Amino acid sequence: MAQDKAAPKSDVIMFTNGDQLTGTIERGVGDSIVFKSDTAGEITVPLSKIKELRSHGNFVVIQKNEKSTKVTRHPGALTYQDSTVTIESPSGTPETIPTKNLAYIIDQTTYDKEVAHNPGFLHGWNGSISGGATLIRSTQTGTSFNAGIALIRAIPTVTYLPPKTRTTFNLLESYGKLTQPVIPQTTPPTPPSEAKTSIFHTDAEHDIYFNPRFYALGELSFDHNFAQGLNLQQIYGGGFGWTPLKTPVQQLDLKADVHYEMQTFIQPNPITVDNPRVPDQNLIGSTFGEAYHRNLPGKVVFTESASILPAFNNPDAYSAIAAAGLALPTYKRISLGLNATDNYLNMPAAGYKKNSFQFITSIVYTLK
Template structure:
């Protein structure tokens, strides 16, 4: 058994193992506590009042849900007084939110101050200008107090496709892909502490063609094989809203380039220059060790290199999602052993969590096995299921 097959078997086992393990509780939706006997009350500076439930606060505004007006965003500057009966945590702009320096209690707001009354009777006041977030007790327990387990917070897609031929020629082609992301905290309005990205794709095909007319003695059928496998894991640890350091691990197998197994282990930094509700752009770079093992073992290489790339994601109308990545990998000790990868895709929802996807990718390897081409282009369509 080749080294690639052993590595692929281990990776697939790690993916399928959680399916037979008890799953952790899914992140609960960020919902207000509707079981309180007394509603929360807002008194506006013009004298009007609004009753309902405080959902959360972000910066200089709060999200408030009322049976009369629904869920609305209200600037704190318009509030004369807010009395809440729920349990909340107040996160400050000048203090990192941790389990040791954050407590929960009842929240009140006046013209310029947010007051937190702890269950044991202590009172903490925070100027409105220094409030980063006001979060519900359930969100605090889930995102700050509870340490996230290995199965918590994952989201992403699973894609599959197949085609078959059964005639004089016979065979089939199968494609599969898994893209998962876990961001902690999992709610978008809290600053990200860490992010884990997992990607796996496989394209396998085999077409058998008999010799026509057959010869005597018989000539064996010709077999055309396709086998392209990729998986990578990236762990990002944020030091600010847009900067993070990262660790990467990647495995590649490409029969079309004569590549049995490529292994990459690296560490680097990342920057998110564009981040809003519709789009995100990440620019990344790392220094890594790279081992290339070919079908022709005389071409094997041990490389010290780098990876420079970007990843872009944009939400389009009708909930369509466009993604694009570009990566260049130079090698310092073997300048000719550089490579590059490009991919782009469009995912379109069809019914509930089911959708369809269109993707194209190109892998360039400047030093393939003798007789193999440098470029491998793929165009793939498939059915997509969204997780969770």
């Protein structure tokens, strides 16, 4: 007969006022711990209000003068008393840390996955997929759609540990085609006219953090914009980023890079003396940009970004981009996306406008 497994033992907090609480230690940050119990839920308790703490789980303590990515520890049982945290060691000599030196208390599972080992490339991805479409079937025939992917991989995946790396990937495609017949029709018949829109953007960035606020970055991006006569723009570069504002509600990033930029343009058909070939651009320039994220009431998410890209070897060939969006929750992981994007290209192909503005509504599915 199978034996029922014994229920796991609870951790116990004894407060300085004599009260006692049982539950589970989740983590510790600075001079406070996060404790979860059936009666009080998840609460944050300053260690100054605790007389004694006994845990039956295994934990690792990172001190303030240590970098979490460079620490090798053996998890052990945790106790707290007299303003000192003690971690039992397999070697038999316990490790004692004064409260003033505490940086993080990490459970064994999180330590093994997020600190002691480098997670695989497929681990930790989060983000969203969006899409929308419009069909017209009448005298006019029209089809338009938009699709987007926004992915982010932040390591560690737990937010309370200092960041090590961050990888982002974005893709956006807007395509439309409208066919209009000639009315009244001529003899012989005149082919219908077509109007086409195709705007494509994709980018990827990898950040390596020196500290929680400052990081180095490498990036690449590809753009195609039929509305500006841009056949393909390629950017490859590297630089630095700074996060001056970071809270659970909002985050602001400032970035600057040096990059190589190549632009090829849609050519006139046919190419003649009156319609010469549009020369390609090979540019060395920089990107100066900012990105802002804020969680609004009702789980509404606001995002905004803006960048300007000057070119050093051709000052007239500068460009800029600005975007803003709202994600309005509707049902579980599904939300309504409202997004506006403005692209500016100071030297588009001949006959094309410099500015390209889009306002897109879409259905957004959040992956996690």
